[in-house]
Amino acid sequence: MILSKKRLTWTVVLTAVLTVAAVVVWMNFATPEKALERKIAHHYTVSDTQFAREMSVLLGPSILPGNHVEALNNGVEIFPAMLEAIASAKETITFETYVYWSGDVGTHFADALAERAKAGVEVRVMIDWVGSARMDATLLEQMETAGVWIVRYRPLRWYNLGRLNNRTHRKLLVIDGRVGFTGGVGIADPWQGNAESDEHWRDMHFRIEGPAVAQMQAAFNDNWIKTTGLVLNGEGYFPPLSPVGNMSAHVFIASPAGGSESMHLMYLMSIAAAEHSIDLAAAYFVPDELAIQALLAACARGVKIRLIVPGKHVDSEVVRVASRAHWGELLIAGAEVHEYQPAMFHIKMLIVDGEMVSIGSTNFDLRSFRLNDEASLNVYDAEFARRMTRIFEADLRESTPYTFEDWANRPWRQKAMETVVLPLRSQL
Numbered sequence: 001m002i003l004s005k006k007r008l009t010w011t012v013v014l015t016a017v018l019t020v021a022a023v024v025v026w027m028n029f030a031t032p033e034k035a036l037e038r039k040i041a042h043h044y045t046v047s048d049t050q051f052a053r054e055m056s057v058l059l060g061p062s063i064l065p066g067n068h069v070e071a072l073n074n075g076v077e078i079f080p081a082m083l084e085a086i087a088s089a090k091e092t093i094t095f096e097t098y099v100y101w102s103g104d105v106g107t108h109f110a111d112a113l114a115e116r117a118k119a120g121v122e123v124r125v126m127i128d129w130v131g132s133a134r135m136d137a138t139l140l141e142q143m144e145t146a147g148v149w150i151v152r153y154r155p156l157r158w159y160n161l162g163r164l165n166n167r168t169h170r171k172l173l174v175i176d177g178r179v180g181f182t183g184g185v186g187i188a189d190p191w192q193g194n195a196e197s198d199e200h201w202r203d204m205h206f207r208i209e210g211p212a213v214a215q216m217q218a219a220f221n222d223n224w225i226k227t228t229g230l231v232l233n234g235e236g237y238f239p240p241l242s243p244v245g246n247m248s249a250h251v252f253i254a255s256p257a258g259g260s261e262s263m264h265l266m267y268l269m270s271i272a273a274a275e276h277s278i279d280l281a282a283a284y285f286v287p288d289e290l291a292i293q294a295l296l297a298a299c300a301r302g303v304k305i306r307l308i309v310p311g312k313h314v315d316s317e318v319v320r321v322a323s324r325a326h327w328g329e330l331l332i333a334g335a336e337v338h339e340y341q342p343a344m345f346h347i348k349m350l351i352v353d354g355e356m357v358s359i360g361s362t363n364f365d366l367r368s369f370r371l372n373d374e375a376s377l378n379v380y381d382a383e384f385a386r387r388m389t390r391i392f393e394a395d396l397r398e399s400t401p402y403t404f405e406d407w408a409n410r411p412w413r414q415k416a417m418e419t420v421v422l423p424l425r426s427q428l
Helices: 002-029 049-059 074-087 104-118 137-146 158-163 212-228 262-273 289-300 317-324 327-333 366-371 382-397 404-408 412-427
Strands: 064-073 092-097 122-128 149-153 172-175 179-183 204-209 247-254 277-282 304-310 336-340 348-352 356-360 374-380 399-402
Touching: 049 247, 049 262, 049 374, 064 074, 064 212, 064 374, 064 382, 074 104, 074 172, 074 179, 074 204, 092 104, 092 212, 104 122, 104 137, 122 212, 137 149, 149 212, 172 212, 179 212, 179 356, 179 374, 204 212, 212 247, 212 374, 247 262, 262 289, 262 348, 262 356, 262 366, 262 374, 277 382, 289 304, 289 327, 304 317, 304 382, 317 412, 327 336, 327 404, 348 382, 356 382, 382 399
Parallel strands: 092 122, 122 149, 277 304, 304 336
Antiparallel strands: 064 204, 064 247, 092 172, 172 179, 179 204, 247 374, 277 348, 336 399, 348 356, 356 374
């Protein structure tokens, strides 16, 4: 009888533990309740004022004139520009990133941020707990000792168990509320150099000045408030911003906690508005059914679609398997797929009709659309779009076309893997 009671007790305990574990897993795999379900119709072009009006209203922050955006290619240009901007800070630095690893790059940034904090600049840093798993604790100690306020986003705590799968993937650096940076680069050594070898990734980051920088600062504030409960305000963070250039732009965010469909909606609306061309640089291209249908509808309208994805150098073979499963119908419809060859390709950029460019941290996959905290910068300027098209075409020349015959003849093992991986594509 005693033994039976013990067994019953252990059965109850085990059942409770397994139930809690199942609930935690479900909470991490669950996507937002509200999700787009229908294809967006083609009503106007990206140059139409109605497109700009709806992008402003539906994505959140309004499109603002008077900005200047500069493209930076690879670590050889990106890191010196960011470090120079940090060194120039007089009042405030806000910095949010997913990847921060130990190494030369991580040390340079820790040194620069610590130096400014010692000089009296308010330095606020948010790094993702998962993305910074390979960061040496001594770098954190160095910065905190100097006065840098560092927050690890969603660390492993009992109260965070249901949100461990929701990470901040944003890449935001704002100096004195006047100069901002965003793009795809992480603070780690693989981004060094000029993509001249398979050890150095191909990527882009962007420097922005003008009124839209305030929106970037607000994007940082979003997670800072959620994590610390404090608002960063005052003229040091939000100074008056005069026009600096002629580009219209806005910075908008997405997260499972609110506005999770913003990035998905932005891509779908932009693709639906295309009449001539879509150039998509996608480090991780795992579209959902709506995105596939939007691209196929664009092909049917006569839109020329060119897609660059990673080639033989890839940091996730599982993502590549899931991605290729969708290429067949796109290739039949007339879309071009090109695999970048020299190095790991990590750019996230959309160019539509030579009028609009979307850049930032957002990948073309369900994780970015529904699970990650993301931030993107849209620029509505034909001259900037022309410059980005030239860069896109330079990368195209370093890529190998992938044909429908290549897809149809892919190994049976790859096809088998696709059936296993595709049900999990929202987690890739």
